[in-house]
Every structure is written in structure tokens, then in C-alpha cells.
Amino acid sequence: TRSTRPQRLLRAVQKKAIKGDPQSVISTIDYFCRHSEWAMNVGDEKGVILDSVVCEVSPSTALELGTYCGYSTVRIARLLPPGTKLITLEFNPDYAAVARQIIEYSGLQDKICLVEGASGDLIPKMQELFGIKTFDFVFLDHWKDRYLPDIKLLEECQLLRKGSILLADNVICPGTPDYLEYVRNSPRYESKYFKSHLEYTKVEDGLEKSVFLG
Numbered sequence: 001t002r003s004t005r006p007q008r009l010l011r012a013v014q015k016k017a018i019k020g021d022p023q024s025v026i027s028t029i030d031y032f033c034r035h036s037e038w039a040m041n042v043g044d045e046k047g048v049i050l051d052s053v054v055c056e057v058s059p060s061t062a063l064e065l066g067t068y069c070g071y072s073t074v075r076i077a078r079l080l081p082p083g084t085k086l087i088t089l090e091f092n093p094d095y096a097a098v099a100r101q102i103i104e105y106s107g108l109q110d111k112i113c114l115v116e117g118a119s120g121d122l123i124p125k126m127q128e129l130f131g132i133k134t135f136d137f138v139f140l141d142h143w144k145d146r147y148l149p150d151i152k153l154l155e156e157c158q159l160l161r162k163g164s165i166l167l168a169d170n171v172i173c174p175g176t177p178d179y180l181e182y183v184r185n186s187p188r189y190e191s192k193y194f195k196s197h198l199e200y201t202k203v204e205d206g207l208e209k210s211v212f213l214g
């Protein structure tokens with residue numbers, strides 16, 4: 001049977017990227033998605049904004065919702081200080097299998113913990129599974145109708161602290177209207193929109209950065 005898009009993306013990384021070099025893995029995926037097959041990675045333009053927020057926060061604990069092929073996982077992990085871990089959640093086992101190989105190819109496997117399952121099940125287990133008290137940084141890039149329920153769950157599980165930073169992809173395209181309304185109007189968040197474009201296209205999209213105020 002025909003290979004899947006994530007499998008073709010992995011094959012391009014294994015063929016063209018330099019093993020152990022995260023930047024070359026990132027550049028290879030961006031080239032593949034621009035010139036061969038579009039894929040829903042945060043991409044190079046929004047990726048620069050993601051990089052700047054990660055560097056600014058320099059998190060000790062970080063969570064990513066929505067690994068997919070691991071593109072943003074590698075982008076984030078390559079910037080983390082030594083001794084810090086990025087926990088990334090993925091629901092689809094086939095995507096997780098590809099992501100694990102891309103993460104390993106980049107050489108960043110020691111900074112990343114990929115967990116398979118649903119956010120509704122895994123978020124309440126973060127303390128017991130990883131001894132995490134709170135997250136300094138959360139990147140949301142999974143199903144768009146899960147952004148709002150999942151940050152409410154993070155609040156309920158007391159996994160956010162005063163100053164925790166949430167960064168959400170696709171708040172314009174495909175769009176996360178209920179999430180945006182919440183973080184922009186809740187007294188518990190200070191929110192800011194970073195205008196950009198949908199990965200590999202000229203369509204408007206952007207990232208919303210929200211600080212939890214406690």
C-alpha cells in the first residue's frame with residue numbers, strides 16, 4: 001500500500017539531513033514541505049517566532065500538545081538548556097512512530113519524552129508520571145477544538161503557575177475561536193498575537209502567546 005505523508009517526510013530526512021544535526025533536520029522538512037508535499041508543521045516563518053519565545057522563556061519544564069512528525073518538537077528541544085526535558089503528547093501511534101525516528105535522527109532524544117495518548121487522560125497524570133509540578137512553557141498545536149478544554153484542564157490540575165507561557169499555533173487558520181476568546185478576555189491571562197502566515201503559504205495565520213497570571 002502507498003506510504004503515508006509522514007513516512008515520505010521521514011524518508012526525506014533520512015536521505016537528505018545530517019544525522020545528529022537538528023538544524024539540518026528542520027531545514028530538510030521545510031524544503032520537503034515547500035517543494036514536494038505540504039504538511040502541517042509549524043514551519044519556518046512561525047518557527048522563528050516559536051524559537052524566540054522558547055529562548056525568552058528558557059523553560060525548565062515544557063509541554064507540547066501535538067507532536068505529529070516532531071518538527072516543532074525538534075525546534076523547541078534544540079533550544080532547551082541542558083538538563084531540561086520537553087514532554088510531547090501524540091494521539092496517533094503511526095505519527096508517533098515517525099516522530100520518534102525523526103527525533104532520534106536529530107540526536108535530541110535525551111531532551112524529549114514522547115508520550116502516546118489523549119490529552120484528557122495524560123494531563124492529569126503529569127505529576128505522577130514525570131514528577132512535574134508546573135509547566136513553564138506549553139506549545140499547543142494539536143486538534144483545534146481541544147486547545148480550550150486542555151488549558152482549562154491544565155489550570156484544574158494546577159500545572160500552570162504565575163508566569164507560565166502558553167503559545168498556540170493556528171489561531172487564525174484553521175482557527176481556534178473559543179480558545180482565543182477565552183485567553184483574550186479572561187482576567188487570568190495576558191495575551192498577545194504574533195501575526196504570520198500559515199506554514200509554506202501566503203495565507204494569514206499567527207501564534208497567540210498568553211501569560212498565565214495565577
Ligand SMILES: O=C(NC/C=C/[C@H]1O[C@@H](n2cnc(C(F)(F)F)c2)[C@H](O)[C@@H]1O)c1cc([N+](=O)[O-])cc(O)c1O
Pocket residue numbers: 040041042064065066067068089090091092095117118119120141142143144169170173174198199
Ligand atoms: O489540524 C491541524 N493540526 C491538528 C494536529 C493534530 C495532531 O495532534 C495530535 N494530537 C491530538 N491530541 C493530542 C494530544 F495532545 F492529546 F496528545 C495530540 C494528532 O494525533 C495529530 O498528530 C493543523 C491544520 C493546518 N491546516 O492548514 O489545515 C495547519 C496546522 O498548522 C495545523 O496544526
Ligand SMILES: [Mg+2]
Pocket residue numbers: 040041042141169170
Ligand atoms: Mg499547527
